[in-house]
Structures are given as structure tokens and as C-alpha cells.
Amino acid sequence: MKALARLDDMLGHLEARHRRRVVAPRQGVDFASNDYLGLTGSAFLKEAALRVLARDVPLGAGGSRLLRGNHPEHEALEAEAAAFFGAQAALFMGGGFQANQAIFSTLPAAGDLVAYDALVHASAHEGFRLGRADLRSFAHNDVEAARQTIADWRASGGAGQVWIAVESVYSMEGDLAPLAAFDRLAQAEEAVLVVDEAHATGVFGPSGRGLAHGLQAEVLSLHTCGKGLGVSGGLVCGAKVFIDSLVSRARPFIFATAPAPFTAALLREVLAHLAATPALVAQAQARIAFAHDQARLHRIDRAGLHSQIIPVILGGDAQVMAWADRLRGQGFDLRGIRPPTVARGTARLRISVTGNVTPAEIAALFETLAAYQKEAA
Numbered sequence: 001m002k003a004l005a006r007l008d009d010m011l012g013h014l015e016a017r018h019r020r021r022v023v024a025p026r027q028g029v030d031f032a033s034n035d036y037l038g039l040t041g042s043a044f045l046k047e048a049a050l051r052v053l054a055r056d057v058p059l060g061a062g063g064s065r066l067l068r069g070n071h072p073e074h075e076a077l078e079a080e081a082a083a084f085f086g087a088q089a090a091l092f093m094g095g096g097f098q099a100n101q102a103i104f105s106t107l108p109a110a111g112d113l114v115a116y117d118a119l120v121h122a123s124a125h126e127g128f129r130l131g132r133a134d135l136r137s138f139a140h141n142d143v144e145a146a147r148q149t150i151a152d153w154r155a156s157g158g159a160g161q162v163w164i165a166v167e168s169v170y171s172m173e174g175d176l177a178p179l180a181a182f183d184r185l186a187q188a189e190e191a192v193l194v195v196d197e198a199h200a201t202g203v204f205g206p207s208g209r210g211l212a213h214g215l216q217a218e219v220l221s222l223h224t225c226g227k228g229l230g231v232s233g234g235l236v237c238g239a240k241v242f243i244d245s246l247v248s249r250a251r252p253f254i255f256a257t258a259p260a261p262f263t264a265a266l267l268r269e270v271l272a273h274l275a276a277t278p279a280l281v282a283q284a285q286a287r288i289a290f291a292h293d294q295a296r297l298h299r300i301d302r303a304g305l306h307s308q309i310i311p312v313i314l315g316g317d318a319q320v321m322a323w324a325d326r327l328r329g330q331g332f333d334l335r336g337i338r339p340p341t342v343a344r345g346t347a348r349l350r351i352s353v354t355g356n357v358t359p360a361e362i363a364a365l366f367e368t369l370a371a372y373q374k375e376a377a
């Protein structure tokens with residue numbers, strides 16, 4: 001059959017260029033996940049799950065939220081998340097990917113502008129593609145370039161609402177957006193500032209509330225629940241009219257089975273745990289600071305040290321995959337990140353300082369990388 005042969009051919013081409021993606025088993029100490037607080041396998045989460053089960057919360061939703069899938073646990077989570085993240089309202093969705101797709105395909109209208117950072121996540125692009133607004137990217141983390149992009153669009157006749165899309169912590173660079181400056185820009189332009197907090201939630205801000213907490217502009221934030229929060233889902237937080245519009249118009253919300261009420265109930269436990277246990281964030285920050293010290297000590301800091309995500313940019317796809325394989329063989333679970341996920345020539349190891357590693361393991365990883373670097377020099 002033609003389709004089978006064509007796809008097989010395509011996979012062969014990817015393989016030849018070291019670009020084929022395959023799922024691989026977990027192997028070694030976790031420097032690869034987004035489990036930044038170490039919650040996924042924690043005693044806390046297991047006990048929380050037992051508490052939720054004891055309350056007889058359903059394990060599946062059974063339908064879309066707009067049909068019979070809605071459950072008081074969803075609504076309670078949304079009310080608590082809105083309060084926790086400092087927003088008027090919140091909407092719980094199955095994942096961050098779905099949430100970004102919903103936000104950008106639904107809220108910006110024809111005649112609006114979405115000005116987006118060149119490095120925003122694939123899921124935002126998925127929403128852009130499906131939406132009807134004008135799209136312009138600006139150079140990564142460059143507020144002045146964003147201002148100019150908006151000015152150029154206005155000069156060419158653009159008159160609608162401006163939306164500025166950024167991430168607070170970038171998933172593959174690990175650097176932070178200059179949010180205070182974007183906040184001022186959004187206020188000056190009467191723009192909506194859409195902040196994807198996927199890699200900040202649970203790690204940055206007071207009790208892990210993220211970095212958009214307390215901004216003054218009209219902010220719509222996305223807190224993914226499968227990374228720092230250790231479960232799964234996506235919480236969109238912002239003005240009630242944004243949330244109500246998503247409920248009425250967002251296809252990924254309307255035409256999808258709701259996340260399990262069980263998941264919503266677990267997340268309520270996680271948010272309460274974060275609020276009650278400031279040590280969780282303090283410990284994550286201490287772990288990150290220690291990793292930065294080790295990276296500096298061993299000169300693995302060329303791509304910058306900003307967060308729990310530390311990229312080691314090697315450039316060549318084959319080299320990255322070889323180093324990742326070798327590291328896994330030595331007990332460190334790391335994955336190579338290649339184009340098109342990152343720009344050509346910037347293939348990298350993405351070190352993630354998760355909550356599942358000890359200081360000794362962090363030190364050992366950087367020592368090992370320093371040895372590889374010496375060998376390659």
C-alpha cells in the first residue's frame with residue numbers, strides 16, 4: 001500500500017539524519033523529566049490519591065464537561081486554582097497542549113494581532129495555525145522587538161486587539177522572559193499578555209504560583225499540571241470572560257472527554273500542599289542553585305544558567321544522541337533534543353534538575369559531562 005511505503009520511507013530518511021524519534025525506557029537517575037518537585041512518585045501524592053479514592057471521586061469523567069462529564073471536583077479545582085494563581089477565573093483542561101491550542105484558536109479574532117516570542121512552544125503554534133488573527137513573531141525575549149512588531153503592524157493598518165504570547169521559563173533554553181518589561185509593554189499597548197507558565201508553575205513565584213503572579217496588564221496564564229505539579233492537565237487562568245468564551249467556543253474543550261474528576265481532586269490536594277509547604281519551592285530552588293554552582297565549576301554553563309532547565313548545546317544531532325546514550329549507560333537519564341524541536345545547529349542535551357535527584361547525583365553528572373567535554377576538546 002502506498003501510504004505504508006511512503007511512511008516507511010520517511011522514517012528511513014529521519015533515521016539516516018539522526019532525527020527519528022522513538023520512545024525509550026526510563027534508564028538511570030531522572031535528569032530528563034519535568035517532575036521538578038519530585039511529586040509524581042511521592043508518598044504525598046500516593047496518600048492524596050487514597051484520600052480521594054476514599055471520598056468516592058469517579059476515576060473517569062464519562063463525557064465532555066458540557067455533557068455529563070462535569071463534576072463538582074472540576075469546579076472546586078477551578079475556583080481554588082483561580083484563587084491560588086490570583087486570577088478571576090480558571091478552566092481545567094486535559095493538558096497544556098490542548099489548552100494552548102484552545103487559547104490561540106479561540107480568543108484572538110480576525111483583525112487582531114498575535115505577537116509571539118520566536119521560541120514559544122509547539123502547542124501555541126498549533127493554536128496560531130487554527131486561529132484567524134494576524135501572526136508576527138519577535139526575537140526571543142526582546143521586548144523592544146515586540147514593541148516594534150506591534151508598531152509595524154499598526155502602521156500597516158492593523159487596528160484590532162493585540163495579544164502578546166510568551167513563556168515565563170522557556171522549555172528548551174531554560175531562560176526567563178523579562179516579564180516586568182512585557183507587562184509594561186502590554187499595559188502601554190492595551191494588549192493581552194498570554195504567559196505560558198508550564199515550566200514555572202510549582203518552581204517559581206510565591207509557593208510556586210509562577211512568575212506572572214502580580215503583573216498589572218490583562219494577563220491570561222497557563223499552568224500545566226503534569227510538570228511541577230506532578231499530575232496532568234492544564235489550568236487556564238484569567239478574566240472570567242476569557243474563561244466563559246473558552247467554554248462556549250474552544251473546540252478542544254467542547255469536543256473532548258473531560259479530565260477525570262480524580263485528577264482534578266488530586267490537583268486540589270497538590271495546590272493545597274504547595275500553599276501549606278513553602279519548603280517545597282525553597283528546596284527546588286536550592287537544588288537549582290547547587291546545580292548552577294556545579295555547572296559553573298565544570299564550565300558547563302555556556303548556554304546560561306537561569307532555571308532548572310540547563311541546556312548543553314553541542315550542535316550536531318549525532319553527537320547529542322551519542323552523548324545522551326552514553327550518559328544513560330552511565331546511569332544518568334538524559335535525552336537529546338534535536339531540530340525541529342530546536343533550531344538547526346543547536347541540538348542539545350536538556351538537563352532538567354528534577355526533584356528526583358540528590359546533590360551527589362547532580363555533582364556526578366556535571367563531573368561526567370566535564371570529562372566528555374575534555375575528551376572532545
Ligand SMILES: Cc1ncc(COP(=O)(O)O)c(C=O)c1O
Nearest residue numbers: 095096097121123171198224226
Ligand atoms: C511551554 C510548554 N507549554 C505547553 C506544554 C504542553 O503541556 P502538556 O504537557 O501539559 O500538554 C509544554 C509541554 O511540553 C510546554 O513545554
